[in-house]
Amino acid sequence: MARSTAAPTHAWRTVAPAPVVMLYGSEEYFTQKAKEKIRADFRAVHDDVEIISLSASTYTSGQLIAETSPSLFGGAKIVEVDGLASMNDDFLPDALNYLASPDPESVVVFSHAGGNKGKKLLDTFKKSPFPFIETKPLKSDKDKQDFVFFTVKSAGRQIAPEAVRTLVAATGSDVAELASACRQLIDDSAGAISLELVEKYYGDRVEVTAFKVADAAVSAQPALALKLLRNALDSGAEPIPLVGALALKMRNIAKVHGSSGRVEGMAPWQAQQAQRDSRRFSAADLAHIFSVLADADAALKGEAADSLYPLEKAVLAIARAGRS
Incomplete structure (x- = not known):
């Protein structure tokens, strides 16, 4: 059985019923959506499907075999085993034995929230033909x-x-x-x-306002950037996330400065936009801007009495860069 060729971030969308499936990661949304897809696809080809829930942390020896054994009343089974990250001593040997010879008429879905508990099972699973689906949180933007x-x-x-x-x-x-x-x-x-x-x-979200300030500054609109900045602070925006938005925008620009190709860690459209934005900044401009941003960050984290001044200085450093 071939593994999914989808990128790990999206593999949960393409998972299909199999004798055994491993969902590995702590993002509950992805785990739940993968389970829902498996159930829906399995029910599409079976009239009568029984869903059985087990916990690996309270598992009793022999449960897995018992629950996947044919029923007197027939019907297909999906056995969902949660809590593998806290599995007890009875679960691991049964899971390894089952993985070696699963019931072809059942679907067993293991959910492991992450970590190395049951590492032997995880390593064995990765070498098996069955789907190993990452359901890890999305960490980067x-x-x-x-x-x-x-x-x-x-x-x-x-x-x-x-x-x-x-x-x-x-x-x-x-x-x-x-x-x-x-x-x-x-x-x-x-x-x-x-x-x-x-x-x-x-x-009206604060984070959106922060990026509007950054966009206005990078596009050389000092008056608009300052207006948006003051409005953001007046409406309760915290100053440190505002500095963070400015720094993020400038880091993207610095990554692509002087480059015309793809940049690792950035989507193509991100790199293209950053390259367009970078054209009016020199290396000296970037060095000065990052120095001002560092000063603003330090001032704000030192609980500066006036949060507007260091922020205004950073915004103007970006918006006025490249001017003679």
Whole structure:
């Protein structure tokens, strides 16, 4: 049985029923969606499906064989075994034995939240022909942006790159919230999802405001950037995330400065945008801007009495760069 060729971040979308499936990672949203897909696909070809839930932490020797044995009443079975990250001593030998000779009429789904507990089972599973699906959290902004692109594309829609970044900034690190936001935008609109639409729904989020300030500064609009900055602070935005948004924007620009090709760790559209933004900055400009940003960060973390001044200085350093 061939493994999924989807990228690890999206493999949960393509998982199919198999005699044994391993879901490995602590992102509950991905784990649950993978289970739902397995159930739906299995039910599509079986009229009567029984779902059985087991816990590896309270497992009793022999349970796995007992639950996958043919029933007197017939019917197909999906056995979902959770809690492998805290499996007890009885579970591991049974799981290894079952993996060596699984029941071809059943589907057993193991869920492991991460870590090395049961490493022998994990290593054996990776060498087996059965699906090993990563359900790890999305840590980087790139992974989250890829998730949005993939989600929208899977619905047969398109989304503007700047709308993707704004949506990720607005929804934070919660994947379930990000997925829900994508679904809402898809359901409530037609055609390509634009920046304007995302801002209509999520433009009042503090993180979005921070990126608006950064965008205005990088595009050499000092008056607009300062206006947005003051509005953000007046509406309760914390100053340190504002510095963070400026620093993130400038780090992307620094990564591509003087480069014309792909940049590791950045999506192609991100690199292209950063390359366009980088054209008005010299190496000296970048060095000066990062020095000012470091000073602003230090001042704010030292609880500066006036948060506006170090932020204004950083914004103006970016917005006025390249001017004679």
